[in-house]
Amino acid sequence: xxxxxxxxxxxxxxxxxxxxxxxxxxxxxxxxxxxxxxxxxxxxxxxxxxxxxxxxxxxxxxxxxxxxxxxxxxxxxxxxxxxxxxxxxxxxxxxxxxxxxxxxxxxxxxxxxxxxxxxxxxxxxxxxxxxxxxxxxxxxxxxxxxxxxxxxxxxxxx
Amino acid sequence: xxxxxxxxxxxxxxxxxxxxxxxxxxxxxxxxxxxxxxxxxxxxxxxxxxxxxxxxxxxxxxxxxxxxxxxxxxxxxxxxxxxxxxxxxxxxxxxxxxxxxxxxxxxxxxxxxxxxxxxxxxxxxxxxxxxxxxxx
Numbered sequence: 090x091x092x093x094x095x096x097x098x099x100x101x102x103x104x105x106x107x108x109x110x111x112x113x114x115x116x117x118x119x120x121x122x123x124x125x126x127x128x129x130x131x132x133x134x135x136x137x138x139x140x141x142x143x144x145x146x147x148x149x150x151x152x153x154x155x156x157x158x159x160x161x162x163x164x165x166x167x168x169x170x171x172x173x174x175x176x177x178x179x180x181x182x183x184x185x186x187x188x189x190x191x192x193x194x195x196x197x198x199x200x201x202x203x204x205x206x207x208x209x210x211x212x213x214x215x216x217x218x219x220x221x222x223x224x225x226x227x228x229x230x231x232x233x234x235x236x237x238x239x240x241x242x243x244x245x246x247x
Numbered sequence: 248x249x250x251x252x253x254x255x256x257x258x259x260x261x262x263x264x265x266x267x268x269x270x271x272x273x274x275x276x277x278x279x280x281x282x283x284x285x286x287x288x289x290x291x292x293x294x295x296x297x298x299x300x301x302x303x304x305x306x307x308x309x310x311x312x313x314x315x316x317x318x319x320x321x322x323x324x325x326x327x328x329x330x331x332x333x334x335x336x337x338x339x340x341x342x343x344x345x346x347x348x349x350x351x352x353x354x355x356x357x358x359x360x361x362x363x364x365x366x367x368x369x370x371x372x373x374x375x376x377x378x379x380x381x382x383x
Contacts, residue, residue: 095317098260101324102372108326109353109368142325218330218376 096142103128104142107135108150115154116178119147149227156192157224159185163197164204170197191231191238249298254290256302257331258323259371262289265303268369272348273333275301285309324372331375338363338379 107127111119124147125135139147159177162168168176174185189197229237259265266289269275275291278300282288285308290300306319322328335341339356342365346352353374354366364378 096321098317098320098324101321102260105324105326105368105372106351113354 096138100128100130100138101142103130104139107139107147108143111147111151111154115151115158116176118178119151121147145227149230152188152192152231153225153227155179156189156227157221159189159197160193160200160204160225163201170201173197188231191235192225192227252299254300254302256290256304257369257371257373258306258319258328259303259369259373260305260320260323261370262287262303262305264370265289266291269301269303272345272350326368326372326374328373331373333375333377335377335379338365338377341365341377341379 107124110127111124121132121135124139125132128135128138130138136146139150143150145153155177159173162173162176163170166173170186171182174182177185179185179188186197189195189200193200195203227234257265266277266280269291270277275293278290278292280287280289287305289303291303292300306316306323308316311319342352342356345367350367351370352365352367354364356363356365358381361381362378363381364376366374366376368374
């Protein structure tokens with residue numbers, strides 16, 4: 090069973106559990122063996138099954154959740170950027186800043202300024218859905234994104 | 248009669264399992280349970296909301312061909328169905344009670360935007376946000 094629409098619903102339900110666990114604790118480390126355990130599938134099959142189900146590899150999904158969480162903390166708190174980096178799962182401020190820029194195209198402090206200026210209008214949407222709506226799209230690898238930016242390639246022109 | 252939305256349905260993987268979940272764990276009451284061959288019209292109702300029924304429907308014949316039913320089951324199992332929101336008086340108390348009954352929570356109660364919210368899934372994969380008033 091390799092076609093996308095033929096994955097067993099029982100398997101999908103277990104893969105969803107791994108995705109939920111990353112959502113709930115994206116600051117934690119999620120090596121494949123830990124995720125595979127949650128989904129009760131072999132490590133060999135986990136990453137491929139997850140990508141087939143959700144469109145992105147598990148590690149890349151985790152990055153989008155961390156950036157989403159960091160963006161929310163930049164917007165909603167006065168925590169220093171260093172503190173936000175550690176709280177969202179990065180080991181160093183440098184790595185956080187670089188990945189954040191690679192994914193969003195902006196620095197954390199720019200995002201903080203702009204989010205605050207644009208606040209208020211969205212108050213009627215439950216917060217959890219609002220944050221999901223602001224989740225960065227990461228449908229290509231970070232390295233590929235960097236390469237394309239370096240090469241001056243605009244994704245919308247592809 | 249009141250005008251407005253009367254029934255909205257969820258897709259579930261197993262109607263008996265879903266009925267037990269919504270009645271025994273969430274406190275809904277069975278409202279309508281009618282069968283016609285393979286088809287089963289099943290709804291539950293929140294005790295505080297007598298004008299609204301939540302349908303618990305299983306994809307399949309006669310409404311869906313096999314491939315469509317499989318696709319819908321996959322969507323439900325992947326958590327891809329639309330958001331659901333359950334209002335409760337006290338989110339933390341409801342969380343403790345439901346967790347004790349074995350409900351699969353995906354987010355613990357969190358203070359946010361002047362309210363407390365938590366998240367759980369039904370056995371099929373439908374995701375609920377549960378929101379209650381802030382305690383302060």
